[in-house]
Amino acid sequence: MSAAIPVPRDCWYAPAASSEVGRELVPVRAAGLPVVLYRTESGAVVALEDRCAHRAYPLSAGELIGDTVRCGLCGFVYGPDGQCISVPTQPHVPYGARVASYPVQEADGLVWVWLGEPGRAGLHRIPDLPWLDDDGWSTVSGEEDVLASFLLLHENFADVTQVPFVAPDIAPSVLGSTPPPLEVVVSETSVSLHRDFPPAPLPEWQAEIVGCPPDAPYRTEQSGFFPSPAVWVDHWDAQAADGTWIRLRFTHLVTPIDESSSRLLWAVSRDFALGNRAVDQYLGGIFTDYYERVIDAMEIAQEVLEIDGPGPEVNVNADAVGLKVREIVDALLTAEGA
Amino acid sequence: MTETETRLREFESDLVVESYEVVAEDVVAVTLVHPQGEALPAWTPGAHIDLILTPEITRQYSLCGSPADAHRFTVGILNAPNSRGGSRHVHEAVSTGSVIRIRGPRNHFPLVASPRYVFIAGGIGVTPMLPMIAEAEAARAEWTLLYGGRSEASMAFIDQLRAYGDRVTLLPGNDVALMSAALDDRIGTPRPDTLVYTCGPEGLLGAVEARCASWPTGSLHLERFAAKATEGAVDTEFEVELARTGITITVPADRSIFDAVQDHGISVLGSCHEGVCGTCETVILGVDGEVDHRDSVLNDEEKASNESMMICVSRCRSGRLTLDL
Numbered sequence: 066m067s068a069a070i071p072v073p074r075d076c077w078y079a080p081a082a083s084s085e086v087g088r089e090l091v092p093v094r095a096a097g098l099p100v101v102l103y104r105t106e107s108g109a110v111v112a113l114e115d116r117c118a119h120r121a122y123p124l125s126a127g128e129l130i131g132d133t134v135r136c137g138l139c140g141f142v143y144g145p146d147g148q149c150i151s152v153p154t155q156p157h158v159p160y161g162a163r164v165a166s167y168p169v170q171e172a173d174g175l176v177w178v179w180l181g182e183p184g185r186a187g188l189h190r191i192p193d194l195p196w197l198d199d200d201g202w203s204t205v206s207g208e209e210d211v212l213a214s215f216l217l218l219h220e221n222f223a224d225v226t227q228v229p230f231v232a233p234d235i236a237p238s239v240l241g242s243t244p245p246p247l248e249v250v251v252s253e254t255s256v257s258l259h260r261d262f263p264p265a266p267l268p269e270w271q272a273e274i275v276g277c278p279p280d281a282p283y284r285t286e287q288s289g290f291f292p293s294p295a296v297w298v299d300h301w302d303a304q305a306a307d308g309t310w311i312r313l314r315f316t317h318l319v320t321p322i323d324e325s326s327s328r329l330l331w332a333v334s335r336d337f338a339l340g341n342r343a344v345d346q347y348l349g350g351i352f353t354d355y356y357e358r359v360i361d362a363m364e365i366a367q368e369v370l371e372i373d374g375p376g377p378e379v380n381v382n383a384d385a386v387g388l389k390v391r392e393i394v395d396a397l398l399t400a401e402g403a
Numbered sequence: 404m405t406e407t408e409t410r411l412r413e414f415e416s417d418l419v420v421e422s423y424e425v426v427a428e429d430v431v432a433v434t435l436v437h438p439q440g441e442a443l444p445a446w447t448p449g450a451h452i453d454l455i456l457t458p459e460i461t462r463q464y465s466l467c468g469s470p471a472d473a474h475r476f477t478v479g480i481l482n483a484p485n486s487r488g489g490s491r492h493v494h495e496a497v498s499t500g501s502v503i504r505i506r507g508p509r510n511h512f513p514l515v516a517s518p519r520y521v522f523i524a525g526g527i528g529v530t531p532m533l534p535m536i537a538e539a540e541a542a543r544a545e546w547t548l549l550y551g552g553r554s555e556a557s558m559a560f561i562d563q564l565r566a567y568g569d570r571v572t573l574l575p576g577n578d579v580a581l582m583s584a585a586l587d588d589r590i591g592t593p594r595p596d597t598l599v600y601t602c603g604p605e606g607l608l609g610a611v612e613a614r615c616a617s618w619p620t621g622s623l624h625l626e627r628f629a630a631k632a633t634e635g636a637v638d639t640e641f642e643v644e645l646a647r648t649g650i651t652i653t654v655p656a657d658r659s660i661f662d663a664v665q666d667h668g669i670s671v672l673g674s675c676h677e678g679v680c681g682t683c684e685t686v687i688l689g690v691d692g693e694v695d696h697r698d699s700v701l702n703d704e705e706k707a708s709n710e711s712m713m714i715c716v717s718r719c720r721s722g723r724l725t726l727d728l
Contacts, residue, residue: 182516184541188470190445225407246408251672252444253508255414292445380647380727382409382669400447402516 070216072096072321073397075181077191078295080320080328082206083174086110090134092125094322096180100167101125105132111145112178114165118149124164174198175318177295181401192292196314196334203339205349206332207356213363215294215321216394217370218329221363222289222297222317223387225258249385253396256389258289267303270351274338275311282306291390294397295319312336325367331356411670413506413682414444415455418476420501427559429482430527431494434468434475435503442473448534449512449600449626452476453674454493455504462489463680465531465602465626466508467560470538476505479559481527506674511681511700512626514538517598520546521589523611525603526553529560531626535600536567546570549589551582551607579606586610593618602626620704627679627699636697641719645669645728646688660685660714664728671714671728678716685714685726692722 073096080093081102091102092115099115101124115123117136127137133150135142140153147166149158168179168186173194179186196202211218225247248259264282266272272279283303290298299315318330333352338344380388418435426432437443451465468477482494497503514535522532529550539546548567551574552558564571574582590599591614599622601611608625615623638656645652645664654663661673661683673683678698687694687709696706698713705711714726 182542184543185538188447188538188541190442190471190473193442244407246410249409249411250414251411252414253447253450253510254445382647383407384647385409385411396510396513400513400515 070214070324070394071398071403072215072324073181073294073394073401073403075185075189075397075401076294077170077177077179077186077189078320079175079177079318079330081176082330083110083171083176086176088129090125090127090129092123093320093328095178095320095328097321097323098180099123100178100180101134102169102176102178103129103134105145109145110169110171110176112167112169112176113143113145113147114167116164117141118162118164119152189293192290192296192298194296194298194314194316196336197316197332201339202314202334202336203341203345204332204334205345205352206330207349207353208328208330209356209360210322211327211329211360211363212325213327213360213367214325215319215327216391217363217366218317218319218327219291219294219297219390219394220387221359222299223256223258223291223390225260225289225383225386247383247386249389251389254293254393256291256386256393258287258386260287261285262287264306270347271303271311271313274335274344274347277305283311289386291386291393294321294394310336325371329356329360409670411672413509413672413674415504415506416443417502417504418443420497420499420503421475423497423499423501426479427561428554428557429494430479430557430559431482432467432477432479432559433493433497433503434477435505436475438502440474443476444508445473446470446508447510448514448538449531449624450508450510451512451531451680452478452505452507452509453680454478454489455506456489456492456496460487460489460492461506461674463675465512467530467533470534476508479527479530481559509680509682511684512600512602512624514600515598515624516542517596518544519594519597520544521597521599522546522548523586523589523599523601523603523607524548524550525601525607526551526557527559528601528603528607528626528628529558529564531602532600533560533563536564540567547589548572549574549582549585551575551577551603553577582607583610586614590614590618593622595619597622599623600625602628604628623702625702629679629699636695638718639721641692641721642723643719644689644723644725646725647728651723654718659716660718660724660726664714669728673715676715678713681713683713683715684711685728686711687724688727689725690719690722692724693720694718694724695720 078095080095086102093100101113101115115125119139119141122138124134128135133142141149142151144150147164149162170177174197177191245260250257262285264284266280267283285303288300297317301313304310314334316332320328419438421436422434424432451463453461455461464478467479480490480493482490524532548571555575640656654660674680681700695718697716
């Protein structure tokens with residue numbers, strides 16, 4: 066029995082941060098495809114199929130010369146459009162000597178790549194994540210290859226029932242005792258959740274950073290968004306008794322590497338204690354540890370699926386979000402004819 | 404740990420009419436935007452939204468603009484002579500600047516990737532075909548559109564369709580013999596590499612359905628405007644097990660499953676309450692008895708599979724159902 070969930074390709078994925086792509090060849094895998102990223106001399110990002118058209122060899126193991134890439138094995142040279150422009154052994158380029166060139170966009174400090182039917186790229190949107198690249202926010206982040214499918218990761222982010230169990234130490238104090246109603250809003254391609262928590266003390270780590278008394282009551286609004294299989298975003302906005310807000314954005318960029326593994330780029334952005342290096346370090350430590358726990362849990366779940374196959378699963382009403390995520394992914398795959 | 408109450412709903416928003424344009428005799432194209440310019444939910448070709456026109460009148464209209472436009476929903480609305488009030492309301496009471504509440508989008512008519520499409524539209528049924536054609540073009544698929552209507556003056560969007568040249572065939576005049584011959588020509592012989600999409604009046608859909616009976620399973624995709632007539636249906640009481648919630652409820656003869664579930668305080672999605680919009684589609688986990696599918700969304704195969712049902716109209720003839728609620 067196979068646990069593999071096909072990967073949707075008609076989606077903009079963000080396999081790398083803009084800062085990671087420069088005048089060097091950067092190999093990434095996304096949606097089951099090998100991709101090499103680089104910048105041209107004028108600064109535009111290029112995404113090519115990372116496999117020479119001549120023999121099995123990654124272009125990323127070759128050399129970036131000007132705006133072109135030369136294969137490190139056979140010397141075929143490719144332009145940014147994927148067309149082979151010269152081969153070392155003959156004057157003419159053989160017909161069909163080209164690699165795929167994928168549509169690329171940069172937004173909010175991220176490189177977004179489209180691996181589906183190129184003509185349809187313009188019909189799909191890139192989610193807005195302005196806090197990742199805005200002076201009004203400070204961000205700590207990390208990247209990890211996860212041996213679990215993109216869908217397991219999304220179902221985890223969508224599953225509000227897990228938070229008090231996986232991370233009782235960083236969850237808001239009211240989550241375990243008196244969870245407020247869960248508002249779920251769906252559309253054809255998206256799902257969001259929303260909860261308003263009554264005034265309660267902030268989690269210890271947050272009170273420490275804000276510098277408020279540990280028992281100072283904050284009213285918290287939590288929202289979670291699934292705009293596409295590439296992203297899950299959580300907002301945690303807390304308001305003090307005096308009306309001031311402190312906001313957190315948790316961005317999870319999920320790029321399926323293949324059917325059973327994913328690249329997770331997580332970012333925790335805050336609109337308080339801006340530019341404070343000590344706070345960056347403190348938060349970086351807390352959330353590296355948190356995401357390691359999440360990743361461990363997801364890898365265990367993937368292992369169960371791979372060994373024993375998908376089994377019957379019991380759902381509860383609070384699973385409405387995760388089930389809608391599955392429905393959206395299924396619809397995407399159906400529309401792709403997958 | 405105490406209970407978490409889950410309240411499920413579709414996206415809803417008050418939108419402003421940015422433009423209201425007469426695009427054919429009795430047809431208007433209405434474009435809606437968010438009053439603060441916020442982005443609207445993404446959708447794909449074949450999707451529709453509800454316009455909540457008055458507390459009593461909610462109607463479904465296909466989106467006919469571009470899915471790439473994050474800020475606009477455009478719908479084409481026919482002022483049907485036999486309108487039940489929805490389209491008449493739009494034609495009489497809506498103008499630029501009006502505020503209309505919308506719900507959705509949702510899609511029960513999705514465009515599946517294929518190298519070749521045959522699109523067949525009757526009258527206002529052309530609206531979902533416009534973004535489908537744009538997507539087929541973008542994906543460099545081969546396609547044709549057969550578009551029938553009362554008269555050229557009554558057929559919306561023909562100017563933009565004419566730009567596609569001979570891939571578009573217009574059949575004005577409501578000529579049944581001509582349409583029948585054109586259908587024989589387009590879909591008389593099954594082609595495994597082709598998907599057929601059709602939307603329009605019941606007569607046209609029936610004619611397309613009949614010709615596609617011999618096509619491979621899954622070739623035909625159709626969308627109905629209005630509920631199929633259910634004749635001689637008898638409503639009886641039955642039981643429904645709600646698996647997620649962990650309770651069993653009785654659905655009285657005079658209540659729908661949808662109503663009975665809501666009566667028990669369980670949040671379910673629904674919109675049209677006549678088996679047309681597909682919002683309340685619910686997974687069937689078990690059947691002891693016979694499901695009485697009465698909707699206009701599922702095709703015969705889907706109904707026979709008993710994998711899901713529209714709980715606003717469909718029932719159980721006897722015994723008990725287990726639903727994923």
